[in-house]
Amino acid sequence: MRHLLTPQDFSVEELEDLFVLADDIENNSAKYSHICDGKKLATLFYEPSTRTRLSHETAMINLGGSVIGFPSGNVSSATKGESVADTIRVISCFADIAAIRHPKEGAAAVAAAYSSIPIINAGDGGHQHPTQTLLDMQTIRRLKGRLSDMTIGICGDLKFGRTVHSLVEAMSRYEGISFVFISPQELRMPDYVTDILHDRGIDYEEVTKLEDAIPKLDVLYMTRVQKERFFNEEDYIRLKDFYILDEKKLAAAKPDCYILHPLPRVNEIAPEVDNDPRAAYFLQVKYGVLVRMAVILTLLERN
Amino acid sequence: MLNVGKIEEGFVLDHIPAGKAMYIYHHLGLDKLDCPVAIIKNARSNAMGKKDILKVECDIDSLNLDVLAFIDHNITVNVIKDGEIKEKRKLELPRELVDVIKCTNPRCITSIEHELPHIFYLADEEREIYRCKYCDVKYEENDAGEWN
Numbered sequence A: 001m002r003h004l005l006t007p008q009d010f011s012v013e014e015l016e017d018l019f020v021l022a023d024d025i026e027n028n029s030a031k032y033s034h035i036c037d038g039k040k041l042a043t044l045f046y047e048p049s050t051r052t053r054l055s056h057e058t059a060m061i062n063l064g065g066s067v068i069g070f071p072s073g074n075v076s077s078a079t080k081g082e083s084v085a086d087t088i089r090v091i092s093c094f095a096d097i098a099a100i101r102h103p104k105e106g107a108a109a110v111a112a113a114y115s116s117i118p119i120i121n122a123g124d125g126g127h128q129h130p131t132q133t134l135l136d137m138q139t140i141r142r143l144k145g146r147l148s149d150m151t152i153g154i155c156g157d158l159k160f161g162r163t164v165h166s167l168v169e170a171m172s173r174y175e176g177i178s179f180v181f182i183s184p185q186e187l188r189m190p191d192y193v194t195d196i197l198h199d200r201g202i203d204y205e206e207v208t209k210l211e212d213a214i215p216k217l218d219v220l221y222m223t224r225v226q227k228e229r230f231f232n233e234e235d236y237i238r239l240k241d242f243y244i245l246d247e248k249k250l251a252a253a254k255p256d257c258y259i260l261h262p263l264p265r266v267n268e269i270a271p272e273v274d275n276d277p278r279a280a281y282f283l284q285v286k287y288g289v290l291v292r293m294a295v296i297l298t299l300l301e302r303n
Numbered sequence B: 001m002l003n004v005g006k007i008e009e010g011f012v013l014d015h016i017p018a019g020k021a022m023y024i025y026h027h028l029g030l031d032k033l034d035c036p037v038a039i040i041k042n043a044r045s046n047a048m049g050k051k052d053i054l055k056v057e058c059d060i061d062s063l064n065l066d067v068l069a070f071i072d073h074n075i076t077v078n079v080i081k082d083g084e085i086k087e088k089r090k091l092e093l094p095r096e097l098v099d100v101i102k103c104t105n106p107r108c109i110t111s112i113e114h115e116l117p118h119i120f121y122l123a124d125e126e127r128e129i130y131r132c133k134y135c136d137v138k139y140e141e142n143d144a145g146e147w148n
């Protein structure tokens, strides 16, 4: 029995199989619409994340399965202080597969250790959120036609951004990848991520202005820069415009430099960019469902 | 030097940093074994000034000593058979440490679920880096306060 706790749980070859399966689901959806008839997905969300929960539930319903879960916003009464280990042993008797989201790091690994059904980590604190990484990768793969040989720019809060740490680690397994990290000094990529790049001999550069990086990028991954992350108001006001993508900045980008964002967006991408053919952030949502369908099938060994 | 009776079969753990003998005694589970154990504390040592020594009389295949490699590389493990030193055993870093050290990451699931075993895996053998099995945070010797 397999689980998906981190993107590293799958080899590069296994990931390719998963992405190919997602492609097939996209092109032949009828073939898959009853493949999970009678199967149940449990969504165990210990913290609210409606978007991620709905994406998992949609994925299971699209496969013909059904969904059970905690009543939203009422986890404490649902679990009555029960440990994750005990909850998952109980849920294993009800469902065939479970997606768990929990504010503490490693909660999904605990669930996997005590579970008799496959576990999908749907986010464990600041640690991992593998289905987000896989959908980011599938979006890049579909738009660029490859996952190798490109320069990926990552912009915004790189210090606290779990999704970008995971994406960098996952993409650094492919040939010919280089990175440009665009952030204020205070929010630079942490050492544990750049150490991985050093170990794997992967080029990266760090800049503070989006304008300086944008012409060389093949993909630009935007994230939010939160005001609370800054030491003082002056720095925030001085720096915030460096990390807002608008048409003027985008004009310097390559014609096939796609723009990704994990959503929700606040103001770091101007609405005028939405109509640009390079804007891919809503497409990510679509690939999110398809990738989660492929993950469910793979873990249930129905592929 | 203080002399403790010779052992026929077992181990003599020498060059233990002074003060760590009891820590090792517990981590090897010697408190749970029904066998003679001699704990020599603060023995004189030319190289170390002071050192501790543990003598354990037991079946030499009954004890897994790998945790010693994690605690201190410089501990010498003399294997005794028929009253003689048969070999000096080379220790390997254990792949996994269960309830030897604690994860101190306040965001880790172990910080709120206290009955979970604290499990660390050997992430980098060369650099001797252990990471928490749950949160992957690296273990740093000075942040656990475990050495007592």
Ligand SMILES: [Zn+2]
Pocket (backbone or CB within 6 Å): A106, B103, B104, B105, B108, B109, B110, B132, B133, B134, B135, B136, B137
């Ligand atoms: Zn931990």
